[in-house]
Amino acid sequence: MISSIEKNKCTGCKMCGDICPSGAVDFKTENDGCWYPTVDEEKCIECGLCIKKCPALNIVPSDNNSDPAVYAAWSLNEKVRYDSTSGGIYYEVAKAFIDEGGYIAGCIFSSDFKTAKHVIGKTYDDLNAIMGSKYFQSDTAGIYKEISTLIKNGEKVLFCGTPCQVAALRSFLGKDQRNLYLLDFICKGINSPKAYTAYIDEIERNYKSSVKLVRQKSKKTGWQSLATNIIFQNGKEYHKDRYTDWWIQGYTCGNLFMRENCQECLYKTMPRQADLTFGDFWGIKGCSDEDVQKGISVVFENSQKGAELIQAAIKNLHLEKRSLDEVLDGNPYLFGQAIQKGNRSEFFELLDKEPFSKAVKETYTENIVQKGKRYIKFILKHVFKRKKW
Ligand SMILES: Cc1cc2nc3c(=O)[nH]c(=O)nc-3n(C[C@H](O)[C@H](O)[C@H](O)COP(=O)(O)OP(=O)(O)OC[C@H]3O[C@@H](n4cnc5c(N)ncnc54)[C@H](O)[C@@H]3O)c2cc1C
Ligand code: SF4
Ligand code: SF4
Incomplete structure (x- = not known):
């Protein structure tokens, strides 16, 4: 049954839910905020389609050009x-x-x-x-x-x-x-939708307003700053870059809340x-x-x-x-796999009790020397040369 697929295989594509002819496949969201299939045994007619078609259990062949x-x-x-x-x-x-x-x-x-x-x-x-x-x-x-x-x-x-x-x-x-x-x-x-929701919830609390617009990788301070820009209903604005935003830290540097x-x-x-x-x-x-x-x-x-x-x-x-x-x-x-660096399970346990930023800080902290070196390199390369547009 597709419900026994291992968590480190299932991509969460939800295709098994669509392909089941008897509507027996549903999804359960686990504590990491990611969903995995469940099967209602009473409805299941044992046709096996969910397993035969699952792209995590069977690599889908492609005739496309290998040297595009x-x-x-x-x-x-x-x-x-x-x-x-x-x-x-x-x-x-x-x-x-x-x-x-x-x-x-x-x-x-x-x-x-x-x-x-x-x-x-x-x-x-x-x-x-x-x-x-x-x-x-x-x-x-x-x-x-x-x-x-x-x-x-x-x-x-x-x-x-x-x-x-x-x-x-x-x-x-x-x-x-x-x-x-x-x-x-x-x-x-x-990334986990739960981690993202917690990130936005915390910023909304800090800005005392609900979000009107979110732009991930905003260009306001240049493409390479990987900044998140958020506009609030009360007119305030959040703009933090790869060195100061906790979402970017956890994802870009730590792969902490990735599926x-x-x-x-x-x-x-x-x-x-x-x-x-x-x-x-x-x-x-x-x-x-x-x-x-x-x-x-x-x-x-x-x-x-x-x-x-x-x-x-x-x-x-x-x-x-x-x-x-x-x-x-x-x-x-x-071609390369993104390897998780922090403590993922501890992060999700903490997220149930603490704000998003605290959960990231306590379960993933980049080596301070590496961070300092990257920051100086970034300033030298971009900030002094940046043009307003
Ligand atoms: C989770 C994620 C990881 C990525 N990792 C890399 C990377 O490692 N290296 C790299 O070079 N590029 C990566 N990208 C792609 C990159 O961010 C841009 O989306 C891409 O370069 C296209 O840019 P664009 O400006 O043309 O279009 P955009 O306007 O950014 O493209 C939008 C399209 O992407 C689709 N899309 C957006 N978010 C999602 C989502 N969560 N799930 C499924 N589809 C979505 C939308 O349906 C839309 O069709 C990633 C994108 C995502 C969503
Ligand atoms: S089709 Fe396979 S990979 Fe996709 S959600 Fe179902 S079990 Fe997971
Ligand atoms: S890395 Fe991207 S394509 Fe690969 S399983 Fe994860 S979401 Fe799917």
């Missing part, structure tokens, strides 16, 4: 680039898709900015909600069935998600679908599951400092469909050919 064309890219629209997490390539590809009458499926924040889920949309308003990375797990319950229905009705769909969610969708549908276009990203690992299975991800590999793969072009050489501060995406063109998507958006993109080695120089998580 690699580009550095960004949107030519300054606002789109500013509002996006990297260079805004997702927005331009999805906008062109909507303009041709297609549906987009991706991740949005809940109205209180404390959880995230996958939805299907067709308008620019939908696109504005879907753009931007949310660095914690999105709830995908029902999305596989909804996409399947649209495809059966002859509609075109552009799905974007983590590589394991893309693998789950491909496994659910069973064969390559002409009308389905797939996007994924280089994925370090996904357990992400330490042994099956999809950090080539060929990719999706038609296009996006990422951050960290460490890119030969671009101006201004461009680096505005954000630069890496794009892998993994298939003919990927090439079609790029062609459709090309008039709104800056695109230059680069190599895989250049990407690997600055992006270890394309």
